[in-house]
């Protein structure tokens with residue numbers, strides 16, 4: 072069961088569903104940070120088990136979230152859609168690469184988790200603040216445009 076946290080205001084994009092999904096990703100990040108902080112109290116096996124749970128949550132949450140966001144952008148015919156979709160793909164690929172390299176190099180689990188948490192943190196913050204806010208702004212402008220077009224239609228004589 073995931074706990075509830077409040078997303079810092081600057082990370083809210085104003086779409087309730089997407090803000091909620093971003094919150095879940097921040098919760099996963101916080102859980103990763105907790106595991107890293109308490110690693111000395113746990114053995115390699117426990118760390119591996121907890122890490123696997125966190126990684127599968129991360130995979131399923133990002134998959135669902137990216138799909139939702141992409142459908143949302145497609146619906147409003149967002150011009151930068153392809154580019155944004157590629158950034159989502161690059162994220163998924165990077166997480167996969169970290170895992171693949173870790174297995175190949177037989178890296179210590181906690182080091183892999185540190186690498187992932189640091190990548191997730193930077194990615195989430197930059198992506199939300201820059202890229203997600205861009206489509207959000209586009210959506211606002213689109214809504215404004217539709218409102219003024221409708222007003223004009225209502226005012227013009229038939």
Ligand SMILES: [Fe+2]
Pocket residue numbers: 140155159198202203
């Ligand atoms: Fe996004």
